[in-house]
């Protein structure tokens with residue numbers, strides 16, 4: 254018998270518990286809503302979790318990427334190599350520094366930037382590489398760091414999907430020169446809007462702190478303390494990218510549960526792998542040895558030749574059964590702005606184009622009940638024609 258769930262399973266719904274609610278209320282009652290003690294606590298907790306020298310909270314990963322690129326000295330005339338299989342924020346951050354993004358194709362199975370293609374794209378103007386740990390799978394950082402040291406390039410990691418990721422015993426956030434994380438509502442650790450930059454470099458850390466709050470010389474949150482008025486000096490035309498205590502209040506408790514939620518994401522991941530093994534779908538590539546995958550997105554490849562339906566038809570079928578899905582992503586090279594500005598054609602990045610036309614993400618939130626997981630599995634199986 255075919256049954257259908259009554260309520261809509263929203264894709265990427267966050268799991269918010271009483272501790273977050275209480276901490277937000279505490280924040281409101283304290284009257285200290287902006288950057289203050291909770292942000293400082295959250296930064297220190299995140300720094301310890303990652304094991305990085307520094308962690309600077311910001312109001313989004315996009316802001317973190319932009320600040321990292323400015324701190325790394327990127328600007329007009331520079332080239333920055335990255336992948337087309339990413340969110341537009343990665344590319345927009347590069348463009349906003351004045352630098353030129355240079356896309357190189359990804360691997361079709363891992364969906365990650367291909368280090369061999371990076372090396373071919375390096376020119377005398379190349380200044381940085383921006384690897385994206387798509388879906389939570391760590392990029393081949395040994396190869397990328399090797400290129401960076403041989404060619405004198407900065408490595409700025411987009412780790413929006415990869416808070417929990419580990420590459421060969423090293424936590425993502427301790428490998429490249431700068432790493433930006435996201436706490437957007439759909440991400441693995443949530444603050445509503447929010448982000449964090451980690452680095453082991455004292456000078457880069459100092460720059461980021463100053464640039465994130467208008468370019469004021471004072472340490473961002475000391476100025477708001479109760480030691481009396483302090484004059485501030487502007488030392489750089491900075492940005493308004495600081496995180497609020499209201500946001501950190503949520504993040505403190507989200508981060509304290511990160512090991513538990515990753516375990517749940519892993520269970521859901523394995524359940525999907527087992528349930529779909531006999532279907533004509535592309536499943537996520539097996540994990541690389543000696544890595545921890547952050548299990549941010551579980552993506553299926555819907556190849557019309559094998560499945561008998563298109564990706565968009567598949568999404569529509571799940572939608573009609575009250576299951577929300579997502580697309581991560583339609584490659585950067587296929588969007589009109591970048592296409593017209595840089596002259597990209599779909600065939601320039603055949604793997605990214607192939608993935609863009611087939612990829613669909615199904616729910617992976619730790620909030621899913623066993624019944625929800627059963628509904629997703631049944632709906633996927635029913636969507637694929639016999």
Ligand SMILES: *Cc1c(COP(=O)(O)O)cnc(C)c1O
Pocket residue numbers: 312313314315316339340342343385411413414434435436437446447448
């Ligand atoms: C979500 C995301 C971002 C941007 O994160 P925000 O915190 O929303 O600014 C950047 N890159 C990737 C790959 C993302 O998924």
